[in-house]
Amino acid sequence: MTESSPLLRALPEAHRDRLLALALERSFPPARRLFDEGGPADRFWLIRSGEVALDLYAPGRPPPVVETIGPGQLLGWSWLFPPYRWHLGAQAIGPVDAWEFPADQVRALCTADPVLGHQLTLRCAEVIAERLQATRIRLLDLYAPGTGAP
Template identity: 80%
Template sequence: MTEPQRLLDGLPDAHRDGLLALARDREFPADSRLFDEGGPADRFWLIRSGEVALDLYVPGRRPPVVETVGPGQLLGWSWLFPPYRWHLGARTLGPVTAREFPAAEVRALCEAVPELGHELAVRCAAVIAERLQATRLRLLDLYAPDGGDRS
């Protein structure tokens, strides 16, 4: 699945530049745990290269992967909504490069520039809707009594 709109695509230059001024480039080796479900959501990333698996905590089992995020996609949206806790976990599948954004600073910028805040909220909502649908389908595949046959 591809997200309906890249997070920064089409933003006015001033809004895009303001966000990018807060970002820093990061590199993560393969099999790095970026965050765990329930932990503090104090940052988010735009993936530049590589892939990150989003997983779900299931007691007594290895966390099943419910979605994979790759180049150009947003990693993390829980930073936008109180109580700012991750809803899933994330681990790199290989080496990953990304732009990392500090959540509190981005939220402050969004409050100072309401048009930007509205636009980011709408774009993040589109990502959330797609990810929830993907998670639903993946969980049906994993746990449906008929092996996930939806025909």
């Protein structure tokens, strides 16, 4: 069960068990919006199956997809940092099964167990760095000279 998630594999078993005790199993149909950029970041997910497209708001046009995430990956990190607002949007590409975690309960768990909080924050920071790099590459693809982009 945890073998597919780098975030869960990185946590000691006791921390992993405490975190998973808060998880709810969720399923999303194809094309379902999970959240929109700027909305309240009050939960996050670990994807168990399926894929989710991360996108940016672009006035007057469909949101460009900056990254696609799949099984084992963390969906959402904005819940960890005030003001707890999503920095991207997310939409299920096909059917998606995930563990959903309530942000307020996970933050309380991190406060009560600083070692767990530190480990989880480090794992989220790795995801943030990966997402920023993916966004940078995607934007270069979209707007580089010679691409025909405005």
